[in-house]
Amino acid sequence: MIEAHLPVLQVVVPLILAPACVLCKDVPAWLMALLGSAWSLLCAALLLAAVLHHGPLDYAIGGWPPPWGIAYRIDTVNAFVLLLVSVIATAVVIYARRSVASEIAAGQHSLFYSAYLLCLTGLLGITATGDAFNLFVFLEISSLSSYALIAMGSDRRALTASFQYLIMGTIGATFILIGVGLSYMMTGTLNMADLAARIPTVSDTTTMRAAFAFLTVGISLKIALLPLHLWLPNAYAYAPSVVTALLAATATKVAVYVLLRFLFTVFGASFSFATMNLDIVLVPLSLAAIAAASLVAIFQSNVKRMLAYSSVAQIGYMTLGISLSNVTGLTATIVHLFNHALMKGALFLALGCVMYRIGSVHITQFAGLGREMPWTMAAFVAGGLSLIGVPLTVGFISKWLLILAALENGWWPVAVLIVAASLLAVVYVWRVVEQAYFKPPPGEATRGEAPLSLLLPTWALVAANVYFGLDTSLTADVAGIAARELLGGGP
Amino acid sequence: MNLLGLYNYWIVIVLMMVGFYLVIARSNLLRKVIGLNIFQTSVFLLFISIGKISGGSAPILKDGVEIYSNPLPHVLILTAIVVGVATTALALALIVRIREAYATVDEDEIHVQDEEA
Numbered sequence: 001m002i003e004a005h006l007p008v009l010q011v012v013v014p015l016i017l018a019p020a021c022v023l024c025k026d027v028p029a030w031l032m033a034l035l036g037s038a039w040s041l042l043c044a045a046l047l048l049a050a051v052l053h054h055g056p057l058d059y060a061i062g063g064w065p066p067p068w069g070i071a072y073r074i075d076t077v078n079a080f081v082l083l084l085v086s087v088i089a090t091a092v093v094i095y096a097r098r099s100v101a102s103e104i105a106a107g108q109h110s111l112f113y114s115a116y117l118l119c120l121t122g123l124l125g126i127t128a129t130g131d132a133f134n135l136f137v138f139l140e141i142s143s144l145s146s147y148a149l150i151a152m153g154s155d156r157r158a159l160t161a162s163f164q165y166l167i168m169g170t171i172g173a174t175f176i177l178i179g180v181g182l183s184y185m186m187t188g189t190l191n192m193a194d195l196a197a198r199i200p201t202v203s204d205t206t207t208m209r210a211a212f213a214f215l216t217v218g219i220s221l222k223i224a225l226l227p228l229h230l231w232l233p234n235a236y237a238y239a240p241s242v243v244t245a246l247l248a249a250t251a252t253k254v255a256v257y258v259l260l261r262f263l264f265t266v267f268g269a270s271f272s273f274a275t276m277n278l279d280i281v282l283v284p285l286s287l288a289a290i291a292a293a294s295l296v297a298i299f300q301s302n303v304k305r306m307l308a309y310s311s312v313a314q315i316g317y318m319t320l321g322i323s324l325s326n327v328t329g330l331t332a333t334i335v336h337l338f339n340h341a342l343m344k345g346a347l348f349l350a351l352g353c354v355m356y357r358i359g360s361v362h363i364t365q366f367a368g369l370g371r372e373m374p375w376t377m378a379a380f381v382a383g384g385l386s387l388i389g390v391p392l393t394v395g396f397i398s399k400w401l402l403i404l405a406a407l408e409n410g411w412w413p414v415a416v417l418i419v420a421a422s423l424l425a426v427v428y429v430w431r432v433v434e435q436a437y438f439k440p441p442p443g444e445a446t447r448g449e450a451p452l453s454l455l456l457p458t459w460a461l462v463a464a465n466v467y468f469g470l471d472t473s474l475t476a477d478v479a480g481i482a483a484r485e486l487l488g489g490g491p
Numbered sequence: 492m493n494l495l496g497l498y499n500y501w502i503v504i505v506l507m508m509v510g511f512y513l514v515i516a517r518s519n520l521l522r523k524v525i526g527l528n529i530f531q532t533s534v535f536l537l538f539i540s541i542g543k544i545s546g547g548s549a550p551i552l553k554d555g556v557e558i559y560s561n562p563l564p565h566v567l568i569l570t571a572i573v574v575g576v577a578t579t580a581l582a583l584a585l586i587v588r589i590r591e592a593y594a595t596v597d598e599d600e601i602h603v604q605d606e607e608a
Contacts, residue, residue: 157605
């Protein structure tokens with residue numbers, strides 16, 4: 001009975017818990033956030049299992065059939081992304097109790113968890129919905145709450161970072177709204193399945209091409225694709241540690257999912273790539289993102305900012321996989337969505353431990369940390385190895401698939417660049433390792449290891465990095481099914 | 492004739508560019524928010540224009556009326572307006588806190604202060 005309502009319940013429960021959080025004191029609010037995240041994780045796991053066994057699920061909200069009501073449609077791609085978002089959200093919320101207590105003023109915790117749950121609701125809603133306008137609404141729910149979350153950072157630059165993100169994010173979301181409006185103009189529907197069915201008949205119009213352009217640019221802003229990434233480094237650098245981990249691991253990933261959904265399901269691969277030639281734009285931008293952002297990352301002195309630039313580079317890998325538009329490329333993108341969330345989640349949580357003990361993530365503060373915080377730094381190194389793409393970690397799987405996909409199209413210079421960029425990742429990860437393990441700690445002050453409640457979620461993600469680097473049956477196989485579905489080949 | 496007949500869309504484009512220009516060119520944060528509002532309003536107008544059907548009456552059931560305007564874009568825009576209001580409120584709240592922290596709402600001056608710090 002209740003199983004039939006899982007697609008909507010997993011979005012609605014966090015949504016209802018969010019205002020309830022505001023009424024609570026700090027600790028009950030945390031419990032509610034934990035409850036909401038764990039519930040969405042349970043739902044996502046059940047949904048993925050159901051989708052893999054029985055095929056896509058359709059859910060009509062309020063019993064209104066799709067062309068009139070809002071439909072949720074869960075297929076392999078979004079079930080996978082739902083699982084990813086809820087796994088990260090749960091790990092981060094467990095971590096959040098101690099970290100938030102040290103970084104955010106007492107009395108504001110309930111507001112923090114409320115915004116956290118709203119952000120989660122938005123991200124899950126974007127992923128689950130099958131309605132283009134509903135997607136915009138959820139996008140704004142997640143964006144508005146993430147602006148608020150970022151502004152809670154203790155540095156005053158968090159405020160300006162949040163404002164900058166607000167301006168750029170709103171422009172991006174409005175572009176998406178324009179795109180949705182223009183496609184509604186031509187097709188008279190907002191339902192993604194209907195859109196997909198009707199767009200081919202009107203695809204040869206300027207309006208439709210403009211809709212495509214607005215949607216792509218708007219979503220790219222949310223993804224932080226290279227020239228549109230300016231909001232990201234500061235937002236990640238000055239947000240509270242917990243928020244950085246959540247946003248870095250989920251928000252841009254969900255935006256990549258939205259791009260996949262629009263390019264492949266709504267517009268169709270032939271329109272996106274054969275008619276509109278999106279790859280001509282997307283390939284150079286992705287390659288520029290990979291090269292330039294990795295280079296810039298090397299010269300950052302704030303380690304959080306360094307990883308933020310690395311995120312911009314990693315997003316380049318994902319869009320590169322999309323622009324290859326073959327099954328292997330899409331598989332690489334979807335696998336990298338998951339894997340990058342695991343590695344950046346682990347890395348930012350490790351940085352959160354450093355922040356908790358030391359109160360700064362400036363690179364000079366890492367001197368001697370390898371001895372003083374062995375577990376935290378070991379987690380950082382493991383995450384860093386995964387980021388580089390060392391075998392036995394998830395990073396290797398993603399890069400391997402991406403290189404295979406590039407070679408499949410005969411683009412060997414691209415494959416060379418992917419490997420070269422991994423060397424740049426070695427450089428910026430090494431800078432931290434060098435400080436932590438080969439420099440003496442400053443002064444006499446001994447700084448202890450982070451508490452267990454912070455280390456456990458961090459190490460859970462590190463363990464996932466290794467586990468999914470060895471056993472790819474959940475990631476690569478499911479991503480392969482999802483990629484074939486997106487390209488219309490059926491599972 | 493056709494160009495003039497689409498004057499709604501011309502207004503949309505002009506408003507959109509005016510708003511966009513304000514967001515990009517002004518360093519005063521408040522003016523940026525105002526620009527953002529104009530930008531969003533142009534999109535509301537775009538949606539409302541889509542809903543109009545030539546000769547259609549207001550979408551209220553009535554005897555003797557055959558053609559109605561499409562009410563759906565109006566509903567969508569109601570939602571989008573709410574989103575716009577929320578965004579503005581959040582932006583203004585941020586500006587208040589930025590002013591408390593930096594004692595200015597000018598982007599260039601904030602940048603100078605950040606460079607010095």
